[in-house]
Amino acid sequence: MSESARKDTPEQAEFRQYCQNWLANNHPGEPPVRLSLSPLEIMTNDQLGYLQAWQKAAYDAGLVGCDYPEAVGGGGREDCQRVANEEMLRAKTPYLPNVIGLGMAAPTVFFHGQEALKERLLPRLFSGEDIWCQGFSEPGAGSDLASVQTFAEKKGDKWVINGHKVWTSLAHFAEWMIILLRTDKSHKYEGLSYFVVPIKSALGKGVTVRPLIKITGETGFNEVIFENLEIDDSHRLDQLGKGWQVAMTTLAHERGAGQMVTPRSGGLKSKATHASNSTNLIELARNTPRGDKTAADDPLVRDAMMKSVIREWGLAQNQRRSRVPALQDHPMRLPLQNKLLASEISQDIASLALDIEGPASSLYLGDPNAPDGGQWPMAYMNSYGMTIAAGTSEVQRNILGERVLNMPKSK
């Protein structure tokens, strides 16, 4: 019995048993196509179709959205999503494709939306039939999020939206977007309001989605242009001018510090899926010849690899220690380090892999001689998405310095 199972309430224990039984018979099996490393990089309809079918099945079985009330399509259970997540991870099921919907849109709509809106939108969000995306960043509003300029103008009982959102993952599949809009140009923070807007049904009618191509050559995120998109006032979340506060609900859930537990599944590794971790790194070094030895015999390589191993294990132990109150100095000190460390560690591991590969690191996916199929240079390039997105490493260091160490604010 797992450590967490020992602490189950009777409801959780019964639900855990149910999840185990269901998963034993309903694992979707090997994907018919190569999956991207994360749901944010889903590129094709084949990938999405397989994953949507899985999310729908898991939702219909009650494993997704179980802590939300039944009236909004949830399972009406108490603290059971955590249990379902543990069992889905254990069963090595595929990830859930509607990741922004489940992790950010659902709690935001739930806590700030009108009842009718929740009842209309949340069931299809949980089932994965409607994919969601997030419209926060703009060309002129990155780390300084509150400077967004995309404007909503009140015309009668409608809002008319004009502007430009960027780095919008999944917008090319999305039915809906959560969006931070300016409704008053005279106040930076109080001039922001929060809405949900249609994407797919409004394409060509005020909404344009254009793919942005990453430095890897992959697509996956987009820019979204709004030209006189008209929406009803019922799409507004919370009061006019409260957009910044609503956005904090979204960001808290994005950072894993929100009230609702995000439904999570994962662990299924399709054959070509490749992660920048030290296990794969050591394997690469062992397989890289250096004269009649290998890179794994080189003392400098060994030293650098062990630095990565230690940082990786240190992060895992931070996560463990963050659940031991007696060994913490400040409640947010460890949780706020997570994203910064995870992204920088995987970047450094990928960088070291290129050092180990040497000139072979110049070979990309199309070259039959590329070590590990060219995945390491791709991972290295992609790692900059991680150290930039969702608060750059620089912003993360400001947050840690100001909120945890109480140093003066740098803005």
Added chain:
Amino acid sequence: MTQPNDYGFGEEAALLKEQARKFFADTLPVDALHALVADDPTPDRQPSGAWLEESWQAMVDLGWTMLSVPEAAGGLGLPVAAVAGLVEEQGKAAFPSPLLSTLCAGYVLGAAQAQAALDEIVAGTIATLAITNAQGSWQAGDSDVTYADGKLNGTASYVQDARRAQRFLVSANTGGGIGLFWIAADTAGVTVEADAIIDLTRDQGRLVLQDVAATPVTDNGLAALNQAMPAVWTLLAADMVGAGEWQLQTTVDYVTQRQQFDKPLGFFQAVKHPLVDVMLQIDEAKSLVYNAACAIDAEPEKAAQFAHMAKASASGMAGYASGRSVQCHGGIGFTWECYVHLYFKRQKHSQMLFGDGSWHRARLADILVGAAA
């Protein structure tokens, strides 16, 4: 075996840590520490090794000095994670004391099942390890001391608390392997030569042995050392984590108060971000310390692996935190009167002691990658 989620750091451990924090803060606050150990700044000073000798009996009475003695041998049976908490607080106070040396000797004696010597530890005897050669090798068994015809001859180097210790646990080549010997400081033929060390909060010296009559407490010293060294590395790393936290908080306080260009220094990201990095490194080392401490009790087959990680991480952190603590204090941080140098020197000492970062990473690679061809 698997580790408990809370590292075995329960209520008793939390109480011990809090008790230790209060004891060190009350007994020797940093201004009193500076007055005690930093009275002579001259670079070619004779080593003073000053400490509060009366604090030893207080720690004996609290039961701290015997915390490394196994329960079956008369000890208290607290988990190593609890001991790490105590030592972390000692490091935070940069407290000069042979506590860590005595705890370390206790772990080796416990592994050697040397009951008579353990009884002396329980009774409050000050002890230390004398297991390092003149090269400063941290490989267990690299000793310049030989044992022949019932006599020890040779010198052990880099012996911590050399002038404070009443007993030395000496490793020596016996011809057939490595023996461990429990030697009283006042035995005929034993001389201690103090090192003129930079670290003002510690005592270190060379133990010179000339025809010292002795019998081994164990002939298989290597096995005992290999079993106990993870605890030594982990506890020293815990001391470094505590000292690092003092360096961080003191420096953060300074950059929050000190104004330049009409702003507190900490407003500037060139100052703020490195201090955040110090915090990241402290937390990594701290998490790895408690993981290693827990492994010693609950997952002994991985204790060496995890302790190498903890000491390697703490060594890197100690170097970085020390550098930033002086640099971010600016001119005042470069002066003898600012307390920062006490911790800077203790940390630089600890960084190399019982293996620096690259030594521990090399050992870790041998475990995880296999020996290099």
